[in-house]
Amino acid sequence: xxxxxxxxxxxxxxxxxxxxxxxxxxxxxxxxxxxxxxxxxxxxxxxxxxxxxxxxxxxxxxxxxxxxxxxxxxxxxxxxxxxxxxxxxxxxxxxxxxxxxxxxxxxxxxxxxxxxxxxxxxxxxxxxxxxxxxxxxxxxxxxxxxxxxxxxxxxxxxxxxxxxxxxxxxxxxxxxxxxxxxxxxxxxxxxxxxxxxxxxxxxxxxxxxxxxxxxxxxxxxxxxxxxxxxxxxxxxxxxxxxxxxxxxxxxxxxxxxxxxxxxxxxxxxxxxxxxxxxxxxxxxxxxxxxxxxxxxxxxxxxxxx
Amino acid sequence: xxxxxxxxxxxxxxxxxxxxxxxxxxxxxxxxxxxxxxxxxxxxxxxxxxxxxxxxxxxxxxxxxxxxxxxxxxxxxxxxxxxxxxxxxxxxxxxxxxxxxxxxxxxxxxxxxxxxxxxxxxxxxxxxxxxxxxxxxxxxxxxxxxxxxxxxxxxxxxxx
Numbered sequence: 001x002x003x004x005x006x007x008x009x010x011x012x013x014x015x016x017x018x019x020x021x022x023x024x025x026x027x028x029x030x031x032x033x034x035x036x037x038x039x040x041x042x043x044x045x046x047x048x049x050x051x052x053x054x055x056x057x058x059x060x061x062x063x064x065x066x067x068x069x070x071x072x073x074x075x076x077x078x079x080x081x082x083x084x085x086x087x088x089x090x091x092x093x094x095x096x097x098x099x100x101x102x103x104x105x106x107x108x109x110x111x112x113x114x115x116x117x118x119x120x121x122x123x124x125x126x127x128x129x130x131x132x133x134x135x136x137x138x139x140x141x142x143x144x145x146x147x148x149x150x151x152x153x154x155x156x157x158x159x160x161x162x163x164x165x166x167x168x169x170x171x172x173x174x175x176x177x178x179x180x181x182x183x184x185x186x187x188x189x190x191x192x193x194x195x196x197x198x199x200x201x202x203x204x205x206x207x208x209x210x211x212x213x214x215x216x217x218x219x220x221x222x223x224x225x226x227x228x229x230x231x232x233x234x235x236x237x238x239x240x241x242x243x244x245x246x247x248x249x250x251x252x253x254x255x256x257x258x259x260x261x262x263x264x265x266x267x268x269x270x271x272x273x274x275x276x277x278x279x280x281x282x283x284x285x286x287x288x289x290x291x292x293x294x295x296x297x298x299x300x301x302x303x304x305x
Numbered sequence: 306x307x308x309x310x311x312x313x314x315x316x317x318x319x320x321x322x323x324x325x326x327x328x329x330x331x332x333x334x335x336x337x338x339x340x341x342x343x344x345x346x347x348x349x350x351x352x353x354x355x356x357x358x359x360x361x362x363x364x365x366x367x368x369x370x371x372x373x374x375x376x377x378x379x380x381x382x383x384x385x386x387x388x389x390x391x392x393x394x395x396x397x398x399x400x401x402x403x404x405x406x407x408x409x410x411x412x413x414x415x416x417x418x419x420x421x422x423x424x425x426x427x428x429x430x431x432x433x434x435x436x437x438x439x440x441x442x443x444x445x446x447x448x449x450x451x452x453x454x455x456x457x458x459x460x461x462x463x464x465x
Contacts, residue, residue, distance in 0.1 A: 013352075020354030021387050024361050028383035031368070032376030032422065039375040046369035057329035121333035122324075123378055123419060124371025156372065164372055171426050192429070 040157050055118065059132060062116045062262060112146065112265035113137055119259075127170035129153075129258070131266060134161045138268040142226050146265045150232030150255025151175070151220060155266065163266075167258035168233075169199045176223035177203060177233050184210045185221055188233050188252065191240075201234050201252035208246050212236045218252055228267075312350050315457045319343035320363060328370065338412060338442060340367060342450035344382055345411040348389035360386020377422035385415045401451070408450040412443040 034042075047055060118130040133139050135158045143155040145165050153167035166173060169190050177188045184206060191202040203218055216236045222229030234252035242248040319339045326336035340363050348356035364382030368375050389411060396403060416439035420428050428434065 017352040017354035021357040021390075024354070024357035025383055025387060028357075028361050028364065028376070028379045031365075031379045032374070034376070040372075042365075043369045043372070043375065046366060050366065051324060051328065051369055054324045054328035057325065058331050061330065119331050119333070120370030121327040121331045121336070122367050122370045123338075124368065124374045124423070126373060128370070128372045166372075170373070 044159055055130070058118050059116065062118060065262065111268050113139070113268050115145075115264055115266050117262050117264055127166055127173075127258075128156075129165050129167060131155070131163045131165060131264070132161070133266055134159050134163045136160050139163050139266055140270050143267040144227050144231065146231060146267075147256045147261040147263075150234070151227065152256055152258055152261050152264055154226060165266075168201060168254065169258055174224075175227050175233065176221045177218050178221040179212065180217045180219055182221075184212065185223075186249075188218070191251075201254050202240055202249055203236070203252050204247070204249040206248045206250065208242065208248055211248070212250050214238060309350065311457060312347060315453065316343045316347040316359075318457075319346070319453060320366075324366070334442070337449040338415075338446045339449065339453075341382070341385065341412050341415050342408065342446050342453065344386055344415075345389050345408055345450070346454065348386050349393060349407075351390055353387055353390040356386040356390030357383050358386070360384070360389075374423040374427055377419050380422045381415045381418040384418050385411055388414065404451060404454065405447055408447040409443045412446040413439055416442065 031039075113133050115131040115133045118132070119125065120128075120130070131139075131145070139155060139158050141155055141158055143158075143163075145152045145154060145167075151168065153165050153170070153173060155163050155165045157164040168175075168188075171190065171192065173190055175188045176185070178185045186203045186205040188201055188203050191200050193199055203212075206212065214236050218233045218236065220227040220229060220231040220233060232255040234254040237251040237253045240249045240251045320343045323336070323339035323343065326332050326339070330336070344360055344363055347359055351359070360382040361379060363386075364379035367378040367382070371378060389407075392407065396407075413435075417435060420431070420435055420439075429438075
């Protein structure tokens with residue numbers, strides 16, 4: 001391995017080393033231009049071999065932090081839930097029968113699966129997160145990822161037992177959005193700041209003749225076929241820019257800051273199997289102070305449960 | 306214990322610690338870039354071909370989590386590996402000043418190549434990213450690198 005040699009071997013050795021270095025530099029320069037599928041395969045291979053112990057440590061720490069929530073709090077929640085269930089058992093039965101009658105169960109057939117969010121914390125992994133659910137749980141590419149406050153992001157890559165998602169701070173994130181009453185439509189994307197802490201959500205494409213007031217809730221519109229209608233994205237903060245006679249854009253206060261989300265819900269099933277409108281579900285759950293959608297709680301149930 | 310073994314142990318140890326802090330504990334930027342420090346320490350002891358190889362492998366490992374810009378770390382680490390190995394032919398100093406300069410410039414160069422490689426859509430403004438963010442990160446990595454080298458006695462004689 002030494003670079004220092006004595007005698008006439010020096011030149012050939014140096015030349016060989018230079019050639020090896022050139023070949024490796026060439027491979028490195030080619031790596032960003034590999035097909036995305038190949039890049040994902042290679043990354044998956046490394047994550048599940050050499051780097052697997054570190055991922056497992058983070059999974060363990062995430063689980064430990066979840067278990068660290070005080071038992072008193074869980075007990076109080078359990079008592080409340082039991083009380084509510086006892087009082088509503090007849091309503092639930094009636095609701096089930098009515099749903100069967102109206103065929104709502106098929107429309108809302110997809111379940112939202114609870115998942116833990118893992119973040120690598122290495123260079124280039126910003127705006128991306130790993131979920132501990134994957135194709136064997138019925139997760140598909142473009143599945144919406146939701147936290148208790150609202151929209152987090154979308155799944156980009158799915159493997160057995162895990163998936164990779166991007167949150168709304170990703171430059172490629174884009175969602176069609178509207179006001180809660182469905183009157184005004186636009187689209188939401190991230191506006192990048194000088195530092196990552198300065199990234200903000202921007203609601204763009206609002207017609208010039210429409211004006212939004214600070215505090216108005218913005219939800220997904222369901223257009224575009226990725227996000228169902230009605231997931232909270234954020235609230236209007238202030239006017240960002242206006243093009244006279246053409247359009248306005250507004251800064252949004254995000255419903256969820258991605259870094260704060262450790263446990264999320266991920267849509268199960270394909271786009272056609274998912275419910276198209278979650279407005280009522282979201283509003284109901286918000287008014288009850290609970291999460292947006294009740295997950296099945298059991299990952300073995302899979303899609304269509 | 307031979308010097309080669311000691312250096313190898315430090316390189317592997319720093320790389321493991323890097324992934325433990327960044328991936329295992331999810332500390333992100335709070336933890337220093339020990340992977341670059343490991344590379345810079347290691348390539349001072351090897352030929353340029355080996356330097357490129359070590360940089361390539363370490364960069365690829367880092368890129369395993371980088372769906373945002375796959376390959377950018379591989380390019381950056383490989384080039385830094387080559388440049389670090391080349392410094393043996395250019396600088397033979399073993400002073401603390403040289404060590405600090407070497408680690409600082411090496412880390413800053415890694416961030417510069419990375420910044421160029423990730424592409425216009427993803428990278429942040431040059432002033433904020435390279436002059437402020439990377440400057441601080443390089444100082445942090447240098448400090449930790451000097452301490453690691455001093456403790457392990459893996460590289461420069463005068464640092465111990």
